[in-house]
Amino acid sequence: MFNILKAKVEPEEGVGTLIMELSGKEKDYRKGIEYLKNVGVKIQPLEKDIKRDEKKCTHCSACIVHCPTGALHIKDRKTMKVEFDKEKCIACGACIPACPYGAMSLEF
Amino acid sequence: MRIIKAKSYLNTNNRKKAKMKKTYEEINKKIKNKEAVVLTAEEFIELVDKKGIKKATKEVDVVTTATFGPMCSSGAFINLGHTNPKMKIKKAWLNDVPAYAGLAAVDIYIGATEIQENDAGNTNRKGSFKYGGGHVIQDLIAGKDIKLRAESYGTDCYPRKRIEKWINIKEINEAYLCNPRNCYQNYNIAVNKSKKTIYTYMGILKPNMGNATYCSAGQLSPLLKDPYYKTIGIGTKVWIGGTHGYVYWYGTQHNPFIKRNKKGCPIGGAGTLALIGNLKEMNPEYIRGTSMYGYGATLTLGIGIPIPILSEETTKYAALKDEDLEAPIVDYSYDYPNCKTKTLGTKNYKELKSGIIEINGKEVPTASLSSYPKAREIAKILKKEISKAKFLLNKPIEKLPLRKKR
Numbered sequence: 001m002f003n004i005l006k007a008k009v010e011p012e013e014g015v016g017t018l019i020m021e022l023s024g025k026e027k028d029y030r031k032g033i034e035y036l037k038n039v040g041v042k043i044q045p046l047e048k049d050i051k052r053d054e055k056k057c058t059h060c061s062a063c064i065v066h067c068p069t070g071a072l073h074i075k076d077r078k079t080m081k082v083e084f085d086k087e088k089c090i091a092c093g094a095c096i097p098a099c100p101y102g103a104m105s106l107e108f
Numbered sequence: 109m110r111i112i113k114a115k116s117y118l119n120t121n122n123r124k125k126a127k128m129k130k131t132y133e134e135i136n137k138k139i140k141n142k143e144a145v146v147l148t149a150e151e152f153i154e155l156v157d158k159k160g161i162k163k164a165t166k167e168v169d170v171v172t173t174a175t176f177g178p179m180c181s182s183g184a185f186i187n188l189g190h191t192n193p194k195m196k197i198k199k200a201w202l203n204d205v206p207a208y209a210g211l212a213a214v215d216i217y218i219g220a221t222e223i224q225e226n227d228a229g230n231t232n233r234k235g236s237f238k239y240g241g242g243h244v245i246q247d248l249i250a251g252k253d254i255k256l257r258a259e260s261y262g263t264d265c266y267p268r269k270r271i272e273k274w275i276n277i278k279e280i281n282e283a284y285l286c287n288p289r290n291c292y293q294n295y296n297i298a299v300n301k302s303k304k305t306i307y308t309y310m311g312i313l314k315p316n317m318g319n320a321t322y323c324s325a326g327q328l329s330p331l332l333k334d335p336y337y338k339t340i341g342i343g344t345k346v347w348i349g350g351t352h353g354y355v356y357w358y359g360t361q362h363n364p365f366i367k368r369n370k371k372g373c374p375i376g377g378a379g380t381l382a383l384i385g386n387l388k389e390m391n392p393e394y395i396r397g398t399s400m401y402g403y404g405a406t407l408t409l410g411i412g413i414p415i416p417i418l419s420e421e422t423t424k425y426a427a428l429k430d431e432d433l434e435a436p437i438v439d440y441s442y443d444y445p446n447c448k449t450k451t452l453g454t455k456n457y458k459e460l461k462s463g464i465i466e467i468n469g470k471e472v473p474t475a476s477l478s479s480y481p482k483a484r485e486i487a488k489i490l491k492k493e494i495s496k497a498k499f500l501l502n503k504p505i506e507k508l509p510l511r512k513k514r
Contacts, residue, residue: 058176058396058408060479062311064463065319077461080480097401098312100178100408100477102238 049107050091052084056103063095063104129419132503135169139497144169146414146494148487149328149426156427165423170494170501173333173426174347174412174486175325177478178398180309181289181360182407183219184245184387187281188256190214195268201225201257202244202275209258213266217286218244220407230402234307240405243397245285248277249349250392283387285349285395289359291411293331293379294435297322297455297465299472302441307402311477313440317467320437320474325483326430326457330413331379333426335372337364339415341504346383347412347490349395352499353385358508365511371432372425375454379508383411394486410482412490416501430457437467 006019022029033043050071059081063072071088072095074080095104138144145168147155152171156164186207188197196213200206204225207218222241229235248254253274262269277283298310299317306313310321326332334340344355359380366374394410415426437452438444455465460474493499 058479059481060177060477061475062321062477063475065314065321065473065475066312074463077463080461080476097236100311100398100400101396102399 050086050089050093050095051105051107053103053105056101057082057099058101058103060100062100063098066094066098068092068094130169130417132416132418132501135416135418136500138169139494139500142495142497144494146170146172146491148484148491149173149333149415150484150487153327153427153429156423161420161423161427164427165417165420168417168423170491171333171415171417171426172412172487172490172494173325173328173330173415174410174483174490175291175329175478176394176410176482176486177323177325177408178309178400178406179287179290179292179409180221180406182245182285182287182409183217183241184248184283184285186216186218186248186283186387188214188216188275189279189281191268191271191273193268194266195258195260195271196263196266197258197260199259202254203239203247204255204257205239205241205244207241220245221404223405229404234402235404236401237399237403237405240397240399242405242407245387245407246392246395246397248283249387249390249395251277277388285353285383285385285387285390286356287359287383287409289361289380290383290409291330291359291381291413292324292377293329293335294374294433295323295377296438296444297435297460297474298440298444299437299452299467300441301439301443304441306441307400308440309400309403309406310440311475312401317470317472320460320465320467320472321477322435322457322460322474323477324433324435324457325478325480326433326461327428328480328483328487329433330411330415331381332373332433333428334415334422335368335374335379335425335428337379337508337510338422338425339418339504340381340413341507343502343505344413345499345502346381346385347410347486347493347499348383348385348390349387349410350391350393351385351389353383354502355381355504356384357382362509364509369432369434371428373428373433375434376436381508394482410486412486414490414494414499414501430461431459433457435460 001023003021009016069088071085075083197209200209200216207216209216218241220242256275257272260269298321300306300313303315359382362380366378368374396408398406398408434454434456436454
C-alpha cells in the first residue's frame with residue numbers, strides 16, 4: 001500500500017520527486033524498491049519525526065490528552081512527568097499546537 | 109477546712125503551651141542560625157499524617173508552597189533611559205510587540221498577552237500566537253537583544269520623534285515584573301460540551317467533553333494552603349522567576365467571598381496576589397513566553413511562597429491534601445463565555461491527577477496547564493534557600509481582604 005505525501009515535477013530539469021509512505025510485508029517492500037532502482041528511480045529513505053525539545057518542555061501535561069496513541073503520557077502519577085515513547089508515535093502532529101511552549105516539532 | 113474547688117495550673121500551662129503561637133521573629137532567628145526546620149508542602153502533609161497536628165506544629169517552622177503555570181495578568185515596567193536628543197515616547201514596540209508608553213517619557217509597560225503588530229490573530233484561521241509580550245519578557249531576561257521602535261510627537265524639551273535601536277537588559281535602567289493578578293487561589297476545570305473543538309486559554313478542548321483541563325498545583329499551591337490568608341499578605345516576600353520579590357497588593361479579581369468546602373477550600377477562583385520582582389535577577393527557566401493555540405500569547409511564571417508554621421491552625425491548612433481541595437467543572441463552549449454560573453459538579457485534585465474523571469457517567473481524560481513537577485522543583489529550591497538562611501520571612505504589612513472589595 002502506498003500514500004503519496006508530496007509530488008513535484010520539474011519539467012525544465014527533467015526530474016520529479018515523490019515523497020511516499022509505503023507499507024506492507026518486508027519481502028514485497030524490498031521487491032518493489034529493487035524494481036524502482038532497476039528502472040532508474042533514485043530512492044532515499046526519509047524519516048518523519050516528532051521531536052521534543054527537553055529544555056522547552058515543562059511537563060505540564062497539556063499534550064497527553066491530544067496524543068492518539070499514548071506516546072505522550074504520564075507513566076508515574078507520583079512524579080507527574082510526561083514521558084515520550086517514540087515507538088508509539090505516529091507523527092500525526094496533534095501535540096504541536098497543544099504544547100504551550102513550542103516544545104514539540106515535526107521534522108522531515 | 110472544706111475544699112470547694114481545686115484546679116491544677118500545671119495542666120493549664122501545658123495546654124496553653126501547646127496552643128502557643130510562634131512568631132515571625134522567632135522563626136527568622138532560627139533561620140539565621142540555620143536551625144529552622146523547613147519542609148515542602150508535600151513533605152509536611154506526610155509528617156502531619158505520621159505525627160499529627162500538635163507535633164508537626166512544634167517541630168516544623170516553615171512550609172514551602174509553589175506553582176508554575178500561565179498567569180496572564182502579568183507584565184513588566186521598563187525604564188529605557190534617555191536617547192540623545194531626548195524623546196517623549198508616545199508609542200513603542202519591542203520586537204514588534206506593542207508596549208504601553210503612556211507614562212512619563214521613557215517608561216513603558218510590556219504586557220504578557222500583547223501580540224505582535226502584524227499578527228492576524230484568529231482573523232483568517234486559528235492563530236499560533238508564537239510571539240507576544242511574554243516571549244519578549246523571556247528574551248529580555250535571557251539577555252537577548254530586543255528591537256525597540258518608538259515614535260513621538262516631539263516637544264521642545266524632548267525633540268526626538270523616532271527611534272529604532274537594539275536594547276539589552278544589561279543596558280536599560282530599571283526593569284521589574286509588576287503583575288496585577290498571579291497565583292489564583294484555585295481555578296476551574298474546563299470542558300467543552302459542544303460538538304466542535306474549541307480553543308481557549310485552558311487549552312484545546314475536544315467536543316462532547318473529550319477532555320478536561322485544570323490549572324493548579326493543588327496541594328503545593330500557595331493560597332490553597334493558606335485559604336484564609338493568615339500568613340500570606342501584602343508585603344509577604346516571595347520567590348518569583350528565580351529571584352525574590354513581594355506581594356504588593358491583593359490581585360485584581362481577588363474574591364474571597366466564594367463558596368468553600370468543609371476544609372475551607374474555595375470552590376473556584378478566589379484570592380489572587382499582585383506580585384513584583386526585579387526582571388534583571390530572573391531566570392528564563394522559571395519564566396516562559398507561552399502560546400495558547402487559537403487563543404493568544406501569555407507568560408508562565410514559577411512562584412514559591414513560604415508559610416510560617418505559627419500555630420496549629422496554620423498547620424491544619426498547610427497540611428491540606430489534593431483530596432481536600434476541589435474545583436468546579438465548567439463548560440467553556442457556552443456557559444463560561446455567556447457568564448452562566450452553573451457548573452457540572454466538582455472534582456478534587458487527587459481525582460484530576462489520576463488522569464481520568466467521571467462527568468455525568470462519561471469517563472473524561474484530564475490534563476493540567478500548570479506543571480506539578482516544576483512546582484515541586486520550586487518548593488524544593490525555596491526550602492533550600494530558607495535552610496541556608498538566604499531567604500527570611502516577612503510578616504505581612506496588611507492582610508489580604510477577606511471580604512469582597514468594592
